[in-house]
Amino acid sequence: MAVVTQSTARFAAGLSLLLLAGAFLVEYAPFADIQPIRMLFGENVLNFALRAAVPLILGALGGILCERSGIVNIGIEGMMLAGAFAAFVAKNATNHWALGPSLLLGTCATLLTGAAMGLLHALFCLRFGMDQIISGASLILLSMGISATFFDENTVAVGKLAPWPVPLLSAWPVIGPLLFHKPPITYVALLAVAVVGFALAHTRWGLRTRAIGEHPRAADTAGVAVLRLQYLNTTLGGALAGLGGGYLVLEAVGQFQEGMIAGRGFIALAAVIFGNWHPVGALGASLLFGYAQAVHNELLLAQAPFLPRHFVSMIPYVVTVIAVAGLAGRVRAPGSLGQPYLRETEA
Amino acid sequence: MNAAPLAEQIGLRHQSAGNRRNMPYPVLEVRGVTKHFPGVVANRNIDLDLFPGEILAVLGENGAGKSTLMNIICGLHPPTSGSIRVGGRRLECRSPRDAIAAGIAMVHQHFQLVSSMTVLENIVLGAETTRRGILDPATDERGVDELCRRFGGQLDINPQAVIDDLPMAMRLRVEIVKALYRGARILILDEPTAVLTPQETGSLFQLLRGLRNQGTAIIFITHKLREVLDVADRIAVLRQGEVVGHTRPGATTEQAMATMMVGRAPSLTVPKVPGVPGPPMLQVDNLTVHRNDGTTAVDRISFEVHQGEILGLAGGQDNGQTELIGALTGLRPVSSGTVRLNGHDTTHASARRIGREGGTGHIPEDRHTHGMVEGFSVAQNLVLNLCNRPPFTRWGLLRLEAIRAHARRKAAAFDIRATSLEQPLGSLSAGNQQKLVVAREMRDGLPLLIASQPTRGVDVGSVEFIHHQIVQQRNAGQAVLLASYDLDEILALADRIAVMFKGRLIGLSPAAQVDRNRLGLLMAGIPA
Numbered sequence: 014m015a016v017v018t019q020s021t022a023r024f025a026a027g028l029s030l031l032l033l034a035g036a037f038l039v040e041y042a043p044f045a046d047i048q049p050i051r052m053l054f055g056e057n058v059l060n061f062a063l064r065a066a067v068p069l070i071l072g073a074l075g076g077i078l079c080e081r082s083g084i085v086n087i088g089i090e091g092m093m094l095a096g097a098f099a100a101f102v103a104k105n106a107t108n109h110w111a112l113g114p115s116l117l118l119g120t121c122a123t124l125l126t127g128a129a130m131g132l133l134h135a136l137f138c139l140r141f142g143m144d145q146i147i148s149g150a151s152l153i154l155l156s157m158g159i160s161a162t163f164f165d166e167n168t169v170a171v172g173k174l175a176p177w178p179v180p181l182l183s184a185w186p187v188i189g190p191l192l193f194h195k196p197p198i199t200y201v202a203l204l205a206v207a208v209v210g211f212a213l214a215h216t217r218w219g220l221r222t223r224a225i226g227e228h229p230r231a232a233d234t235a236g237v238a239v240l241r242l243q244y245l246n247t248t249l250g251g252a253l254a255g256l257g258g259g260y261l262v263l264e265a266v267g268q269f270q271e272g273m274i275a276g277r278g279f280i281a282l283a284a285v286i287f288g289n290w291h292p293v294g295a296l297g298a299s300l301l302f303g304y305a306q307a308v309h310n311e312l313l314l315a316q317a318p319f320l321p322r323h324f325v326s327m328i329p330y331v332v333t334v335i336a337v338a339g340l341a342g343r344v345r346a347p348g349s350l351g352q353p354y355l356r357e358t359e360a
Numbered sequence: 361m362n363a364a365p366l367a368e369q370i371g372l373r374h375q376s377a378g379n380r381r382n383m384p385y386p387v388l389e390v391r392g393v394t395k396h397f398p399g400v401v402a403n404r405n406i407d408l409d410l411f412p413g414e415i416l417a418v419l420g421e422n423g424a425g426k427s428t429l430m431n432i433i434c435g436l437h438p439p440t441s442g443s444i445r446v447g448g449r450r451l452e453c454r455s456p457r458d459a460i461a462a463g464i465a466m467v468h469q470h471f472q473l474v475s476s477m478t479v480l481e482n483i484v485l486g487a488e489t490t491r492r493g494i495l496d497p498a499t500d501e502r503g504v505d506e507l508c509r510r511f512g513g514q515l516d517i518n519p520q521a522v523i524d525d526l527p528m529a530m531r532l533r534v535e536i537v538k539a540l541y542r543g544a545r546i547l548i549l550d551e552p553t554a555v556l557t558p559q560e561t562g563s564l565f566q567l568l569r570g571l572r573n574q575g576t577a578i579i580f581i582t583h584k585l586r587e588v589l590d591v592a593d594r595i596a597v598l599r600q601g602e603v604v605g606h607t608r609p610g611a612t613t614e615q616a617m618a619t620m621m622v623g624r625a626p627s628l629t630v631p632k633v634p635g636v637p638g639p640p641m642l643q644v645d646n647l648t649v650h651r652n653d654g655t656t657a658v659d660r661i662s663f664e665v666h667q668g669e670i671l672g673l674a675g676g677q678d679n680g681q682t683e684l685i686g687a688l689t690g691l692r693p694v695s696s697g698t699v700r701l702n703g704h705d706t707t708h709a710s711a712r713r714i715g716r717e718g719g720t721g722h723i724p725e726d727r728h729t730h731g732m733v734e735g736f737s738v739a740q741n742l743v744l745n746l747c748n749r750p751p752f753t754r755w756g757l758l759r760l761e762a763i764r765a766h767a768r769r770k771a772a773a774f775d776i777r778a779t780s781l782e783q784p785l786g787s788l789s790a791g792n793q794q795k796l797v798v799a800r801e802m803r804d805g806l807p808l809l810i811a812s813q814p815t816r817g818v819d820v821g822s823v824e825f826i827h828h829q830i831v832q833q834r835n836a837g838q839a840v841l842l843a844s845y846d847l848d849e850i851l852a853l854a855d856r857i858a859v860m861f862k863g864r865l866i867g868l869s870p871a872a873q874v875d876r877n878r879l880g881l882l883m884a885g886i887p888a
């Protein structure tokens with residue numbers, strides 16, 4: 014386990030360094046004007062990659078919190094959709110407010126709605142003994158239904174989160190505009206990776222979370238309140254995934270559209286697996302998927318003559334499939350994933 | 361700490377019942393505990409006292425309700441009725457957490473360790489030290505070290521080791537440290553010796569005596585009556601969920617205890633006529649097998665098992681027996697050397713080919729990973745490796761009636777106690793699960809049986825029965841390879857005995873030339 018975790022973390026670090034190195038090349042090297050290199054490492058493509066990665070990162074973190082506690086979460090997509098819709102509704106209802114408070118309210122709404130979805134998932138699985146896959150699927154259907162019913166296409170939300178440049182750091186060449194001149198939810202996502210990763214490894218909460226995901230009975234007999242922790246983590250995970258959806262409305266697009274999550278929840282789930290259920294690994298996976306999306310975009314824009322359009326459109330999905338399939342057998346899911354813990358039905 | 365200050369320390373109320381005046385008060389009182397499971401009363405109106413500074417042995421057949429009672433005491437199961445008092449105070453026990461807070465710790469029959477985590481993480485889980493919200497493993501490790509040092513070597517562990525890599529005896533040690541680390545005043549051990557060699561059992565007992573002398577109250581469950589006489593201060597016997605008697609080691613014998621448990625007198629020795637060995641059935645030549653981490657587990661071993669012969673394989677844990685048997689049964693790759701089964705090369709054959717087509721019965725050392733599916737019913741588990749051939753299948757469909765009939769036969773023959781054949785195997789008592797695995801693997805007419813710890817966790821009556829079966833199958837011409845940490849089992853059954861030590865096979869000789877002493881020496885690596 015430790016070895017794979019390290020290797021996914023190495024992958025994340027390696028990919029980030031590679032992209033940054035490319036960005037420096039484009040900035041300083043003499044051959045920067047070569048079109049393909051600019052297309053692969055230009056500021057545009059990298060910015061887009063990060064933008065595409067943020068919702069995946071948040072969704073994947075939500076999935077990790079849930080699954081490290083032993084509860085399967087295929088409902089990330091639904092949690093994200095609920096978060097996005099809640100952000101839109103709150104934002105839209107307060108269009109007449111000043112932009113700041115309105116966006117803040119939107120953020121709170123997205124967090125709370127995501128948390129509620131997480132709590133609902135926990136209730137379905139733990140309280141009512143529903144199959145965890147089915148519960149996840151029902152979350153997706155639920156939020157699809159609600160958003161489709163109540164979404165009014167004629168309403169328009171006004172404004173979105175603007176970049177908050179970090180003093181000093183944002184003035185750095187290359188790195189500054191790429192990493193330190195971003196709207197706030199992007200910072201939150203990156204910080205959350207560090208915080209969750211650190212907490213899982215080095216806090217009481219983390220140790221206990223790892224234990225209940227591996228062997229809840231052992232944790233229970235050692236005095237850990239298994240159910241309480243599962244509820245807590247699933248709810249927190251829901252909030253993070255919800256924020257991943259809210260990001261699309263509040264920071265990326267500024268509007269809501271039906272079906273706007275467009276499978277990002279499932280790609281986030283793939284990132285959870287590709288990242289071996291570890292936040293840093295999931296970050297690497299999200300960046301990879303985001304980057305594939307970005308390259309695809311650039312190629313479409315450039316209307317590259319050498320590649321048919323349809324093949325270009327396949328790139329992000331092919332990358333996802335290869336990444337996840339290539340890892341089969343090398344990642345290891347939490348030991349009790351998907352098996353509800355009941356005190357009495359074991360010998 | 362002696363008993364009296366301990367009693368004060370934990371706030372025992374003063375009782376003035378005349379004859380109790382000079383006795384310590386019970387630290388644990390079980391009163392009228394009853395536990396119903398669907399279709400069965402596992403505990404019926406149980407009363408039990410436990411005093412500080414004593415070792416109480418709890419005996420009973422498989423399914424008598426021992427583990428259930430202990431699970432109730434340690435807060436894992438709520439009793440249907442009845443109460444538990446600790447130090448005179450009623451324990452409102454809704455979870456193991458409450459029991460731990462009251463000073464109760466339990467080493468479960470099936471160890472409760474998170475196998476991907478380290479020893480230290482397992483020990484401190486639920487009782488971690490933190491500094492400003494961050495784990496402080498250095499302090500924890502010092503605490504654990506200090507605790508272990510107090511027991512002078514008997515509890516040596518490597519805190520950084522990962523549980524997965526540890527042999528069973530070491531895992532038991534981790535469980536005990538885990539219990540003591542929580543400051544247990546009441547320590548419950550549910551069949552800890554089922555996985556130990558006699559030496560390891562001896563050092564465990566030394567440790568338990570030390571704890572007892574410091575005032576810890578200990579409940580100890582075992583099926584090995586010799587151990588009870590050795591270590592217990594008092595004995596309580598359960599039968600079908602009820603306490604049927606108390607006794608003391610000085611006032612009883614193995615035979616008397618067995619009679620109390622079963623209600624009849626089982627014979628504790630196996631009548632055995634010398635076998636008539638035939639041609640070799642299993643031929644192992646220069647076999648080398650590696651562990652997962654690449655180290656050599658089995659080092660150029662050669663031996664044969666003949667038809668009509670039981671070859672006993674003794675040895676301390678982690679000397680390569682597990683890997684040897686893994687290689688012989690097709691569960692683990694062979695690095696070099698050859699294995700021949702009935703003349704055919706099966707060195708690299710799959711488990712399926714060896715088991716089904718080769719006709720090898722295999723009683724695995726760890727039934728949970730290799731022997732059973734917990735969520736499947738008793739009947740299904742009994743045909744796990746037979747279900748794709750007649751009479752259990754026809755036209756590709758299972759024949760449920762045949763499967764049920766088979767299950768009824770096996771359950772009756774091997775005394776598997778289940779409320780119904782449709783009950784999930786996981787809810788049977790540990791010994792009954794083991795009996796089921798044995799029943800499935802012991803089929804008439806198989807040329808070879810590989811049995812590893814076949815009577816692990818099985819009660820005396822059933823041990824007797826299983827031993828009889830093994831001898832009978834040998835008499836019918838079966839070749840038997842028997843691996844066991846239990847020297848008595850090896851000595852009682854084997855025709856020839858060998859010892860595994862650090863991956864080598866030493867001292868292979870006819871059973872008549874071997875005794876306990878010599879085996880002990882061989883197991884320590886001293887060739888006589």
Ligand SMILES: Nc1ncnc2c1ncn2[C@@H]1O[C@H](COP(=O)(O)OP(=O)(O)OP(=O)(O)O)[C@@H](O)[C@H]1O
Binds near residue numbers: 421425777
């Ligand atoms: N979770 C459960 N569900 C249903 N029945 C159970 C459950 N746990 C135990 N039982 C039943 O309760 C009875 C007592 O089982 P228990 O495990 O306490 O026996 P035991 O004395 O520990 O036996 P062993 O020596 O085999 O470990 C058995 O009949 C068993 O089938």
Ligand SMILES: [Mg+2]
Binds near residue numbers: 427469790791
């Ligand atoms: Mg038991």
